[in-house]
Amino acid sequence: MEARMKISQQELSLLKEYLSGAIIDTNGLPYLELSTEIGNGQIHCITMDKGLMAMEFDLTLRNDQEVTLDTSNNNCAYLFYCLKGNCFHKFRGREQVTKLEELQTVVLFNDSNHRSKFLFKKEERVVLNFIKIDFDTYKDDTIESGKGIVALLNSYNKRLGYFHYGKFNLEIGELIKQLENAKFVDSVSSLIHFHGLCHIILAKQLDQFKIDIQQGISPSTSLLKRELETISDISDFIRNYPEVPHSINSISSKSGLSPSKLQLGFKFMHAKTLGEYIRMVRLQKSEELIRTTDLNISQVVYSIGFTSRSYFCKIFKKKYGCSPKAYKKKTQETVPAFN
Structure with missing residues (x-):
């Protein structure tokens, strides 16, 4: 742990x-x-x-500022994701400048002659995340979707520098949002949780990179970027207010998106229809309430927007393997008693 902290401090000192x-x-x-x-x-x-x-940059600067990524090891790849705002990239020694937009993925390599420069514009908040892979020490076959992809990354001539401009990807954005709390780790368990999220994000990034290379870069959905952002906002609204009587018509009215675009967006972002997503969120909330509160099952059912207790019990059992009542009893039995 001490050695890893020292490396992090060195990276921050360079910045x-x-x-x-x-x-x-x-x-x-x-x-x-x-x-x-x-x-x-x-x-x-x-x-x-x-x-x-x-690493995560979350900053708003008073003036335009260039930042160069310095690295003593040229055998590395960087997988970037721009969660908020926009910034610009260029390789030192080259003229081409590329804009990184919100929800955008990027894969790039540096070398001693082609270090990456990022330009942050003044008065614009930018949240830029990246994962750095050191090929000399990275050996992880536990990530199924990452198998063989490191070899794909390693096949490029990194002495020339390399920049892959990926697609808009909301799924990765949703995972990175989960890092917002996880990054403030204060225990071994939360640190493990943070590492786990980073590995999932890495696997998703590499997966998309492989598909892009094999099929060529093309829009992954016919939705516009602003429409994807609306889908993200609506997803947050449903998670925060599962008890609201959501319907495709009410959400269409709220979002300004047609029902067909809503379904397309939720399929793209969550691999679920809107109705399936609402049901998933409510079930997750019900499990939390059953496990952490004294509410009886009927109170739980109606507090999260379900109108039929029998239907709720049926889908709860399908997901968690037992009835809500049995689940509550089981979780209560695992709580230690204090005198």
């Missing part, structure tokens, strides 16, 4: 050449707090085992 601030150590995990003279925000860096590093 201080471009972004002044203070490196703060919280619960053994360092981050760079930007100086108010240049703007506000933080850069988090967590070094993991097996040649993986995760």
Whole structure:
């Protein structure tokens, strides 16, 4: 743990050449707090085992600023995802500039002659995440979708620099949102949870990269970017308010999207219809209420928007393997008693 923390501190120290601030150590995990003279925000860096590093830039700057990614190891790949805002990329020594937009994925390689530069525009909040793979130490066959893909990445001539501009991908964005709380780890268990999320994101990024290379880059959905963002907002609304009597007509009216576009968006983002997604969210909330509150089953049913107790019990048993009543009894029995 100490060795990994030292590597993270070194990475953050390199960034201080471009972004002044203070490196703060919280619960053994360092981050760079930007100086108010240049703007506000933080850069988090967590070094993991097996040649993986995760970093997040969350910043709003007073002036335009270039940041160069410095690395002593040229045998690396970077998988970027722009969650909020826009920024620009160019290789040092080249003229071409590429804009990274919200929800955009990017795979790139650096070398000593083609280091990556990122330009952050003033007064625009940017949340930019990336996972760095060190091929010399990365050996993880436990990720099924990652098998053989590292070999694919390694096949490119990284001495020339390489930049793959990927598709818009909301699924990766939803996973990265889960890192917002997980990155503030304060225990071994939460650190393991953070590592697990990073591995899932890595697998999704590599999976998309493989498909892009095999099939060529083409839009993964006919929806526009602003429509995808609306689907993301509606997904958050359903998760936050599962008890609301959602229907495709009410959500269509709320979002301004047609029912067909809603279904297309939810299929693309969650691999579920709108109705299936609502049912999944309500079941997850019901499991939490049964496990953590004193509400009886009928109270749970109606507090999350179901109108039929028998229907709820049927789909709950299908998902969790027993009736809601039996599930509540089982979870209560596992809670230790205190005198």
